[in-house]
Amino acid sequence: MYELLFWRYKEGIYLNHHEVYENLEDEIPVEGLEELPVELILRRINSVFSDWERVDEISWKNNKGPGAFCVKTTPFSVKIECYGTLGTSMDQLVDVLDEFKCPLYDPQIPQRYDEMSEK
Template sequence: MYELLFWKYLDEVYLNHHEVYEALCEKEWVNGLEELPIQVILNRLNNAFSTWEKVDESSFKNKSGVGAFHVITTPQSIKIDCYGTDGKTMNKLCDIMDEFKCPLYDPQIPARYDDFED
């Protein structure tokens, strides 16, 4: 499994990314993060992956048999657990979340990909 996590800071807020990640994984509220338009984002994912099999309300499986992902939400975050998902698909997920100004936090590295950071 490969985790992708997305959230958006309020303006002028800078927090420890890994601590935010841990809190969001525990479904805790994090002061300094924006609430996300969760249903709009889920609709966007549903449209973007309409050719994939919808296993349940939050799980997608590639009909080719290679790759699947599961979406977990809080009011402030979108977490996507990827199973055998190729890099192209993960990039597509990141691009969709970028449309909502939610950069990727990759806990495996760990690194957050904010445009304004060095």
């Protein structure tokens, strides 16, 4: 499994990304995160992956090739668990969340890909 995690900071707030990740994993509230339009994000993912089978409300699998993923949300974060998913498909997921101004945090590295880390 490969995890992709997304959240958005409130204006003027920038926290330790790994601590934010750990708190989100432990379901500890994190001050300074913006509420996300979770339903819109899920609809957009469903639209982009319309040729994948929708297994349930939060899971998709590719019947034409490798990969499956599960989208777990809170009001402040989106975690996508990828199972054998190709990098190109993961890039599409990153692009969808980027549309909602939610940069990727990759806990495997750990690295957050946002405008502050690019400076």
